[in-house]
Structure formats: structure tokens, C-alpha cells
Amino acid sequence: MHNAMNHCLKGASSLDILRQLIGFDTTSARSNLALMAWVQGYLSRHGVKSELIFNEDETKANLYATIGPAGRAGVMLSGHTDTVPVTGQHWTRPPHSLSEDNGRLYGRGSADMKGFIAVALAAVPAMQAAPLHTPIHLALSYDEEIGCVGVRRLIESLRQQPIKPGLCIIGEPTRMQVVNKHKGKLAARVTVRGKACHSGMAPEGVNAVNHAARLIVWLEQQAKKRQQQGPFEAGYDIPFSSIHTGTVQGGTALNIVPDHCSFVFEMRNIAAEDPRDLLAELRTQADVQLREMHQLDDSCGIDIDITSEYPGLSTAEDSEAIAFVSQLTGRPAPGDARLGNINFGTEGGLFSQALQIPTLVCGPGSMDQGHKPDEFIEQCQIEQCQAFMGRLIERLSIP
Ligand SMILES: [Zn+2]
Numbered sequence: 351m352h353n354a355m356n357h358c359l360k361g362a363s364s365l366d367i368l369r370q371l372i373g374f375d376t377t378s379a380r381s382n383l384a385l386m387a388w389v390q391g392y393l394s395r396h397g398v399k400s401e402l403i404f405n406e407d408e409t410k411a412n413l414y415a416t417i418g419p420a421g422r423a424g425v426m427l428s429g430h431t432d433t434v435p436v437t438g439q440h441w442t443r444p445p446h447s448l449s450e451d452n453g454r455l456y457g458r459g460s461a462d463m464k465g466f467i468a469v470a471l472a473a474v475p476a477m478q479a480a481p482l483h484t485p486i487h488l489a490l491s492y493d494e495e496i497g498c499v500g501v502r503r504l505i506e507s508l509r510q511q512p513i514k515p516g517l518c519i520i521g522e523p524t525r526m527q528v529v530n531k532h533k534g535k536l537a538a539r540v541t542v543r544g545k546a547c548h549s550g551m552a553p554e555g556v557n558a559v560n561h562a563a564r565l566i567v568w569l570e571q572q573a574k575k576r577q578q579q580g581p582f583e584a585g586y587d588i589p590f591s592s593i594h595t596g597t598v599q600g601g602t603a604l605n606i607v608p609d610h611c612s613f614v615f616e617m618r619n620i621a622a623e624d625p626r627d628l629l630a631e632l633r634t635q636a637d638v639q640l641r642e643m644h645q646l647d648d649s650c651g652i653d654i655d656i657t658s659e660y661p662g663l664s665t666a667e668d669s670e671a672i673a674f675v676s677q678l679t680g681r682p683a684p685g686d687a688r689l690g691n692i693n694f695g696t697e698g699g700l701f702s703q704a705l706q707i708p709t710l711v712c713g714p715g716s717m718d719q720g721h722k723p724d725e726f727i728e729q730c731q732i733e734q735c736q737a738f739m740g741r742l743i744e745r746l747s748i749p
Contacts, residue, residue: 362392364732365455368468369448371431372457378432378495381409385431389413389471389490396474400488403507405500410492412504417474418482418746423516425746426487426707428697429467430494430501433459439723454726461715465727466521466735469714473739484746487515494697497537497658501697505704514705517671520698521713523720523727526734527690528675529711531585534662535695536625537616539655540565540636542600545647546609555607556643556650559600562611565652566595568635569615572628583620585691591619593628614657618695621664629654661699663709671708678741679712679734692717712738 374385386402393400393415400415418424436445436458443449445458455465470488477486493500508514542565544558573593582589593615600611617625636652643650665671667689694717702709714731 362472364465364469364472364736365448367392367471368455368457368460368464368732371464371468372446372448372459375446376432376459376492377435378493379435382431382492383409383411386411386413386490392471393474393488396478398474398478403503405492405503410500412492412500412507413488413490414504414507415488416485417477417488418485420485421513422485423513424485424487425742426489426515426518426701427466427470427521428489428491428501428518428701429463429470429521429713430491430697431464431467432492432495432500433462433464434495434721436723441723443724445725450729453729455729455732456724456726458725460719460725460727461523462717462720462725463522463713463715465523465715465732466713469732469735469739470521472736473743476740476743480743480746481748482743482746483748486742486746489518491697498660498695498697498700499658501700505700508705515707517674518698518701518707518709519675520696520701520709520711521735522692522694522696522711523713523715523717524690524692524711525716525731526679526712526714526738527688528672528679529690529692530663530665530667530669530672531621532663532692532695532698532711533586533591533618533620534625534660534699535616535618536629536659537614537657538629539612539614539657540632541612541651541653541655542610543649543651543653544607544609544611544643545650547607549605549607552607554646556609556646557607558611559608561639561643561652562598562600562613564639565632565636566598566613566615569593569595569632572631581620581622583622585689586620587691587693589620591617591623591625593617619662621662625659629656660695660697661703663696663698663702663711665702665708665710669708671710674745675710675712678738678745680737680741694720
């Protein structure tokens with residue numbers, strides 16, 4: 351009988367590869383090309399061709415590779431190679447070199463999400479050796495952490511292909527639970543331009559801080575309305591769309607009526623809501639205030655600019671994709687499989703909305719450790735993911 355698991359153990363181990371990947375500082379602000387060059391070298395040593403899809407100034411790239419028969423849909427394993435910064439965090443270990451301690455593997459990106467990428471790459475020799483009837487695609491992206499930016503170029507390139515993957519597994523950390531949905535997100539900056547004057551003459555100025563404050567309160571009212579009246583969607587810790595203002599800057603001195611104030615806010619929306627609708631309502635509210643502002647000065651303004659946006663993921667609970675991936679986790683029959691729940695976004699919404707690829711999130715480690723100092727992944731999570739890859743290879747091979 352063909353045993354994919356044994357092949358897994360022959361190539362470089364997941365641990366060796368994870369050590370390599372963590373050694374590259376791929377904070378989103380930096381280039382990921384050195385890491386990608388290493389991955390390309392590794393893949394080519396195992397006879398796998400890969401393609402890089404670059405950003406505009408060719409400082410970063412996505413990677414796409416196919417193992418197994420060409421011209422068939424296949425299963426795409428997707429991960430981002432960038433990480434959040436360590437700046438301002440108190441690490442007690444070197445963030446960009448793997449350290450092992452008591453069953454835990456420490457390093458920036460260990461959980462989010464170089465652990466998954468390492469396991470997928472370690473399984474490549476087994477994929478190559480297996481008689482695959484259905485191909486496995488590797489899709490590695492850049493600039494995920496700054497709003498799923500990089501993967502959009504990969505999606506455009508996949509759109510050109512005659513046959514698209516039939517299933518996408520995003521290996522973000524879910525402790526290997528199958529997750530079929532997450533919220534979408536829209537973040538925007540609001541900039542209010544008022545009219546300055548001496549504070550003793552306040553009624554002759556246009557106070558930008560006051561106008562920004564009114565918009566912030568309006569957003570807070572929208573947030574409360576959703577909390578009380580919905581719409582609601584089960585399966586989330588926060589079962590409605592949340593709206594939140596994060597930072598505000600405005601004014602220069604107490605004795606000057608401020609002519610400038612800006613703030614950033616976000617909406618994390620459930621499937622029933624389109625955050626662009628909130629944006630349109632905010633615009634209407636801003637226009638009401640603007641008419642008031644223009645009575646004093648025509649040059650006043652309120653700009654609303656989207657700073658990042660990605661769609662939510664919502665894969666039907668009765669989909670074949672869930673049954674298939676649940677089996678790979680080694681958990682009970684698909685009907686019994688409990689779906690996991692995550693409070694963060696992934697590139698999955700883009701794959702499923704832009705390309706209609708059934709998409710699920712399932713990967714090793716936990717986001718409890720992601721983005722934090724002394725980020726780690728448990729060795730046993732890596733082992734569970736190795737078993738998952740072994741089952742995937744078996745399911746896609748000729749018996
Ligand atoms: Zn991530």
C-alpha cells in the first residue's frame with residue numbers, strides 16, 4: 351500500500367524548513383525575495399517548477415507552483431510569507447531565528463504562518479513521489495498583513511488560467527480546526543479640514559476636531575445599533591458587524607481653533623452587510639456637516655479614503671469542501687465535525703469571491719500566539735499538520 355507519510359520523513363524535515371523560513375526577516379515592510387529564492391531553490395531541487403508574480407517595483411513576489419498532473423483543478427495550499435513587525439515588542443528570544451523549548455518552536459511567523467508553509471514544503475518530496483491523480487498547488491503571497499494586498503496579483507494571474515484550483519486551503523493558524531467563515535474588513539481615514547482662528551474668536555472659525563468628533567460619535571451609534579438590533583450571524587464570538595475608531599489626531603494648541611483633524615476607523619462585517627453601505631451613509635452624514643461648515647468657509651472639507659479592504663469568507667456549511675477537509679484533519683465523520691471560529695481575516699475571502707474557489711481555513715498553531723512577542727507554535731501542531739498533508743496526498747493519489 352502506498353504510504354505518503356513515510357515519504358514525508360525522507361526530505362528535509364518541517365523543522366529544518368521552518369528554521370530556514372524564520373531566518374528570513376520578512377516583515378511586511380521588507381522584501382520577501384530572499385525567502386522566495388530559497389523556496390524556489392528547494393522546489394527545483396525536488397524537480398518542481400515555480401513561478402514568481404512580482405509587485406510593481408519587483409521588490410516582493412508571490413510564488414505559485416503545481417505538483418502532479420497539469421490541466422486539472424486540484425487543491426491549492428495557500429500561505430502568506432510576510433509577518434507583522436517585532437518593533438516595540440519585548441522579545442526574550444531572538445525573533446528571526448528558531449528556538450526550541452519544551453515542545454514549543456519560537457520565532458516571528460512560527461504560528462502566523464511559516465509553520466504551515468514549512469509543513470507544506472516538507473511534504474513536497476512525498477507529493478512528487480506519490481501517484482497523484484489530482485494536482486496540489488502551492489500559493490505563497492506577500493503583504494497579507496497590511497490588508498491582503500499582494501495576493502491580488504496572484505489572483506489576477508490565476509484568473510487568466512483556463513483551469514482554476516477546485517479547492518483552496520488557507521493554512522492560517524486554527525489549531526487544525528476547519529473554519530468556513532470569517533468577517534470582512536474595511537478600514538478608512540477621515541480627514542476634516544476646518545478654518546483656524548484665535549480661540550477667543552471661536553465662533554468665526556470652523557473647529558475640525560468638533561466635526562471629527564461628531565462623525566466618530568455617529569460611527570459609535572452605528573456600532574451600538576448593530577450590537578442591539580443586528581443583523582446577527584451565529585458562529586462568531588461577536589455575532590454582528592463591529593465598528594471601531596482607532597486613532598485621532600487634531601489641533602495644535604488650546605488657543606487656536608483647529609483647522610485639521612483626522613481619524614481612522616474600521617468595520618468588520620458579517621456576510622449580511624456590505625461595509626460600502628456604511629461608508630455611503632457616513633458620506634451623507636459628512637455632507638450634512640459640510641453644508642454647515644461652508645456657511646463659514648468654502649474651503650472646508652471632509653475626505654474619506656479607504657486604507658484597506660478585504661471581503662469576508664462564507665463557505666456553505668454543507669459544502670463538499672468541508673466534508674473533504676474535515677476528513678483530512680482526522681476528526682470524526684464530516685457531519686459531526688465542529689467548525690472552528692476565527693476573529694481575524696485571511697486571503698480566503700478574495701480567493702472565494704474573486705475566483706469562486708471553495709475556500710477553507712485550516713492550519714497549525716493558534717492566533718493566540720500570532721502577532722505577539724515570543725510567538726511560538728507547538729511541535730504537536732506541526733505534527734498534526736504533517737498528518738493532514740499525508741492524508742491529503744493519499745486522498746489525491748491513485749490507490
Ligand atoms: Zn496570517
